[in-house]
Amino acid sequence: MARIQKKIRQERLKEKLHNSPFLTDEELAAFLVVSVQTIRLDRLELGIPELRERIKFMAEEAQTKLKAIASGDVIGELIDLDLGKSGISILAVTPEMVLEKTKVARAHYIYAQANSLALAVIDAPAAVTGVANIKYKISVHLGEKLVAKAEVMKKRGNKYFVWVKTRNETQEVFRAKFIMASLD
Amino acid sequence: MARIQKKIRQERLKEKLHNSPFLTDEELAAFLVVSVQTIRLDRLELGIPELRERIKFMAEEAQTKLKAIASGDVIGELIDLDLGKSGISILAVTPEMVLEKTKVARAHYIYAQANSLALAVIDAPAAVTGVANIKYKISVHLGEKLVAKAEVMKKRGNKYFVWVKTRNETQEVFRAKFIMASLD
DNA sequence: TTTGGTATTATTACTTGCTTATAAAAATAG
DNA sequence: CTATTTTTATAAGCAAGTAATAATACCAAA
Numbered sequence: 001m002a003r004i005q006k007k008i009r010q011e012r013l014k015e016k017l018h019n020s021p022f023l024t025d026e027e028l029a030a031f032l033v034v035s036v037q038t039i040r041l042d043r044l045e046l047g048i049p050e051l052r053e054r055i056k057f058m059a060e061e062a063q064t065k066l067k068a069i070a071s072g073d074v075i076g077e078l079i080d081l082d083l084g085k086s087g088i089s090i091l092a093v094t095p096e097m098v099l100e101k102t103k104v105a106r107a108h109y110i111y112a113q114a115n116s117l118a119l120a121v122i123d124a125p126a127a128v129t130g131v132a133n134i135k136y137k138i139s140v141h142l143g144e145k146l147v148a149k150a151e152v153m154k155k156r157g158n159k160y161f162v163w164v165k166t167r168n169e170t171q172e173v174f175r176a177k178f179i180m181a182s183l184d
Numbered sequence: 185m186a187r188i189q190k191k192i193r194q195e196r197l198k199e200k201l202h203n204s205p206f207l208t209d210e211e212l213a214a215f216l217v218v219s220v221q222t223i224r225l226d227r228l229e230l231g232i233p234e235l236r237e238r239i240k241f242m243a244e245e246a247q248t249k250l251k252a253i254a255s256g257d258v259i260g261e262l263i264d265l266d267l268g269k270s271g272i273s274i275l276a277v278t279p280e281m282v283l284e285k286t287k288v289a290r291a292h293y294i295y296a297q298a299n300s301l302a303l304a305v306i307d308a309p310a311a312v313t314g315v316a317n318i319k320y321k322i323s324v325h326l327g328e329k330l331v332a333k334a335e336v337m338k339k340r341g342n343k344y345f346v347w348v349k350t351r352n353e354t355q356e357v358f359r360a361k362f363i364m365a366s367l368d
Numbered sequence: 369t370t371t372g373g374t375a376t377t378a379t380t381a382c383t384t385g386c387t388t389a390t391a392a393a394a395a396t397a398g
Numbered sequence: 399c400t401a402t403t404t405t406t407a408t409a410a411g412c413a414a415g416t417a418a419t420a421a422t423a424c425c426a427a428a
Contacts, residue, residue, distance in 0.1 A: 006375070022240075024414065035377050040416085050415055052236065052384090055243045056206075062246030075292070099310070102367065107299050107313035108259070112292035119291075126283070129291035132318035139312045139367075183286065183323075190404075208385065219406050224387085234386055236413090 009034065010042050021054050076113040076148065084123035084152060089113060091146045098142045105140040113148050114164040114176045121150045122160040124182030130159070133177040144168045158182045193218070194226050205238050259296040260332065268307035268336060273297060275330045282326045289324040297332050298348040298360045305334045306344045308366030314343070317361040328352045342366045 009032055016031060017023065025043070029036045043050070049057070076091035097109045111134065119127055140146065148166040155161070158181055166174035193216055200215060201207065209227070213220045227234070233241070260275035281293045295318065303311055324330065332350040339345070342365055350358035 022244075026414085037377055038375085041376080044416095052239075052414070055236075056239050059239045059243040059246060060206075062243060102310045104310075104312055104367075107303075107316075108292055108296035111295050111299070111316075115291050115295070126286045126288070128288055128323045129318075129320045131320065132291075132295075132316070134316040134318065136313050136315065183288075210385085221406055222404085225405080228387095236385070 006042075009038075010046055013039070013042055014046060014048070017048060017054075021058065022051070024051050075109070075116045076146070078117070078120060081120065083121070084155075085121070086152065087117050087121035087150045089117045089120075089148050089150075091148070093140060093142055093144045093146065095142060103142045105142070105144075107136060110136070110140060110146065110166060110174050111176070113146060114150070114166060114174065115178065117148050117150045118162040118164055118176075118178045118180060121152060121162060122180055122182065124158075124160070124180075127160070127180045127182040129178055130181050131179040135175045136173070137175065138171065138173050140168060140173050146173070148174075190226075193222075194230055197223070197226055198230060198232070201232065201238075205242065206235070208235050259293070259300045260330070262301070262304060265304065267305070269305070270336065271301050271305035271334045273301045273304075273332050273334075275332070277324060277326055277328045277330065279326060287326045289326070289328075291320060294320070294324060294330065294350060294358050295360070297330060298334070298350060298358065299362065301332050301334045302346040302348055302360075302362045302364060305336060305346060306364055306366065308342075308344070308364075311344070311364045311366040313362055314365050315363040319359045320357070321359065322355065322357050324352060324357050330357070332358075 012032060013028065016028065023031070025036050025039045028039045032039070042048075048054075076089035078087065078089045080086075080088040091109070091113045093105050093109075097105050099106060115129060115132070119129070146166050146168055148164055150162055150164045153161045153163055160178075160180045160182065162178045162180060164174075164176045164178065165172055196216060197212065200212065207215070209220050209223045212223045216223070226232075232238075260273035262271065262273045264270075264272040275293070275297045277289050277293075281289050283290060299313060299316070303313070330350050330352055332348055334346055334348045337345045337347055344362075344364045344366065346362045346364060348358075348360045348362065349356055
């Protein structure tokens, strides 16, 4: 009986901390109606660090993630680049990128990978996207690895015509034609 | 002379903390070759909170930002929604969204606002983007406020045809036609 | 019923990274 | 040289812990 209670409590502890990780042991003890010591033993068993460590970890992790998402000039990892001609990037679909309910990747991530690859591939110091023609062929799910290939089809004046095709492991999932204009 | 030294030290302190905000007073004292007490007086004068508060603040802020950027179902603030018919969202262009050099908003943010609005507006429990036709008319810069308006033009079976037009304060900057397929 | 092991709670000493308050020393300006 | 500012030192206290040890409580099986 006691063992079952313990298991349940520890599950509840994990869940609670998952939802609100900023709680102290004291608050957790009040929530689960046990002593602070019990909470500490549970944390020890479950390998959950103390509040301050948790906060610190979150701050560090969130910072790097923010950088990756918000300020990285290329979404996805650039693995091949022939400037002015073609490029390849890969992007792993992580939990942040999918819709909660369906686990389907949100469209703008797939778009972002393609668009930033297109931007990277054209041989210009700065450029903006003018027109895009896009087709999402099948939906992409959590855990898949997307490989985007970009090709500069032609260049006319300051305009670049870039095609991007994105595949998962087995098939083509996305296709886009961009017309990019270089500035300067 | 001393006053100048103090000013300089406090500037250096601010800069150091800006770059590496995870330093303790002790480490800062060693870095600036003064006593820990001096660092504390400086922090007091400059209104800089202690390490733990800084970390906590970063964790909280980064978390909300991450949520906003990565897992918010709508990029931009939804200010009007007539389900199945139309919707409006606004998005302020913040420093994270622009390219370092040019301060021009990266295309995928504008796309993301439009796409997530289109998703929000269609009256379906879950949907994926099938095809998009996009035109970036002029480039968007740091500080501008984007207003996206979506309209469901027609519905055929499980397919929705949604048009989105985005304006800044003065003119239309972006236009997209999406064909979304609802799932269930 | 007693014995034994797990689970829980309590107690105490110690840690980090501070705050607050007070005082002393050093540096500098006038 | 004195008054003021700046810097350093000292001591007490706090939050949220860890680590170690001991004392109960509980339940289960011999």
